[in-house]
Amino acid sequence: SGWRSTRWLATSQLLAVPPSSSLWPRSINPADKARRNQSSTRKAGATNGNRQQLNGHPASFRLKDCQPISLNIHPSQGGPPWRLACGADGPNMGSMQFLLPRREGLAELAVNCAYMIGNDGAPWETHVTYHSGRLTVSRDARESGRLIAPWTIAGCGQVALSTATLLPRDTPYHLVLELCRGTLSRILSQFAPSFLDQPAVHGAVSEAERHFVTAALSQHDIERCAREAEASLAICVNLIRKCLAPALKAQGPSNVCSRLTGFQIDSPRGLNSLLQSSRTLGNAVFYQSSWRETESNPGEFNWATWQRDLRRIRQSKRRAACGPLFRLNRHDLPDWLYLWEEDFDTLQSYVVNYVQKAVDALRGDVNLWYVTAGTNIESELQLGEEHRLRLTLSAIEALRRADAQTPALVGIRQPWGEYLGHAAIDLSPWQFADIVVRSELGISGFVLEMNIACTSDRTLPRDLLELNRLIDHWSTFGLPLVIQLAIATPGKAPVLGQPAGISTQTVQTVRDIVALLIQKPSVQGIIWGQFYDRADWKAGVITADGTPKAVLQTLADCWCRNNDT
Structure with missing residues (x-):
């Protein structure tokens, strides 16, 4: 079937993170990744006629369409231009900025709880501030890393999620979009391919990807971007819960007498x-x-x-x-x-x-x-x-x-x-x-x-x-x-x-x-x-x-x- 190869090719495009970032965890074998990409490329040619639209978007949709858009002014807050806010030389070493939608208590929650981790998973000492709709995350080293931040998920309450690997830069990221990108990448890399092939799981992941694509293409509208990314996150987090619970039951009762x-x-x-x-x-x-x-x-x-x-x-x-x-x-x-x-x-x-x-x-x-x-x-x-x-x-x-x-x-x-x-x-x-x-x-x-x-x-x-x-x-x-x-x-x-x-x-x-x-x-x-x-x-x-x-x-x-x- 061609949907499998098309889906993997689509995923590599739709979940593309900014340059010098990493989507796949370091535990993924590079050789396996290369073989998968080669297989997807070969099969994609055979199904090109069926790829006029991908998740509701034109077949011409490419990597560049998902890159975060540079915004000088926060549309919902009317904040100052980026260069005026941070000076002519941009942000401090190791700092990133994230745009936040209007959500009650979100900024305070992020300031109190968010922090960065390195590629090895170890947290860094992180300084987080909020001003005019932007969350500024600073640390001493200018290295790529992932941001851990809590977000309220429909049906699940507050959950701490991780972005994909991000590089310090002048252009601000959309926080909820990056949390969505990181959550999707965890699902696609940590669940077995045979599990992702199941119709119910494939349908849910495809729906989450569709919302993510819409969010990525709506970065000029912070509130719409946030709504679509939140819809994708709700599907992802509920999918993790629903998929793991039946798997636990299928294993049968455990020998827990000594626990x-x-x-x-x-x-x-x-x-x-x-x-x-x-x-x-x-x-x-x-x-x-x-x-x-x-x-x-x-x-x-x-x-x-x-x-x-x-x-x-x-x-x-x-x-x-x-x-x-x-x-x-x-x-x-x-x-x-x-x-x-x-x-x-x-x-x-x-x-x-x-x-x-x-x-x-x-x-x-x-x-x-x-x-x-x-x-x-x-x-x-x-x-x-x-x-x-x-x-x-x-x-x-x-x-x-x-x-x-x-x-x-x-x-x-x-x-x-x-x-x-x-x-x-x-x-x-x-x-x-x-x-x-x-x-x-x-x-x-x-x-x-x-x-x-x-x-x-x-x-x-x-x-x-x-x-x-x-x-x-x-x-x-x-x-x-x-x-x-x-x-x-x-x-x-x-x-x-x-x-x-x-x-x-x-x-x-x-x-x-x-x-x-x-x-x-x-x-x-x-x-x-x-x-x-x-x-x-x-x-x-x-x-x-x-x-x-x-x-x-x-x-x-x-x-x-x-x-x-």
Whole structure:
């Protein structure tokens, strides 16, 4: 059939990115790409008579028709000419500009959350500003890269998407058009060709391409360009969800009897509610009692609460995971520890002593140690990344001196590395974890903390294709992964700033994420990170007044199904 070769030829034209950019990921074999292009070229000649129109556009449509159009004035804002705004020499080194359509809250969201990543996927420290309809993205190096930015997708809510590889230049890009280009390229390069050949999938991709072409030809009209690109994005993101879900079901039930499922509990109230619930709420509890309460004065320890609650967990026939033993935040650390903030050696000695005392006191009631959490990012305790890494390694070493047998996990916050886009930090999450593994201190696995929200201090929401890629990347360590998931979900009222229907979307998102994670052999645990809502983070499964949320039943169904498998 000729449609296949025509479609690939069309794709290479319609998705053409600006010069010096890259459409195909580096993992694509260049030889395979060359053979595919040659095959498409040969077959295209045989079908030339049938190519009078392509997705509603003339057969003469070529690469140049998709190049971004140079605009001196933002039509909807009446902004100043580009040269007047940036000076005669154009933008600063490594800067790009993106045109934004008129969408409530879009500019603020992009300024707070957008960042650049390199060809290796590692984020760069990025400075983002907004003025007169233009988003300016700056960094130190003048290298090509991809922009990660959240966008509201019809039927899916807010999703962080990636552009294709872009080169710094004077001419502004259309943000939503470039996000659409990048999303289409991910679908075409990461899904198998045989999968893309299926009629339903081919029809959806063709429809998305048609909207993308219309958007590319409408760059002189920012609002129309945005509408067409958003229509294409909605098709793409919903296609990823709809196509992955049946594939997961087709694989049949997984052997998840040994997987940890349950909740992170940090208060006696939460533990009481969990243990008294009539629902099947997992087979494990990650239990934490803060260091502040355990050692309110130096050297004065009170382990009674820990010991009582851990025994209750064991008596309920659940596995007891103790920790994290310490987090670098003010809520968990004792006040007196801040007196030693500028004396790292003394501070480190207190951390080591606390971990050793905890292991000695609790070892008989613990199935799993959760040593540290979030030490890969900046914290309220003013420590550099070298000191945070040393604290992590010292805590593991102290634990292993006292208990060499019980499995021990280290928590990694923001595993995609969003924090690197907003701070001068050298180590990516994966590099931080790699150093921990290479230290050979006996670490058993990692907890990937995904507190999902469109804010700079949380993990940005991603589609299932990107989540699948992340898990595969972290699986290269060959160590078990525990995913600690938390998403802000409304109770009776919607979350501030979110549409009223977000509750149903969030529940479906949770169901899709859990279904995907269950199919990954390296994922040995799925833990919901919060039981009760807090004032600053409403990601619990029960509201502060004790009302269960819809997401609780969703998780209960997943845990029950998993435990029955």
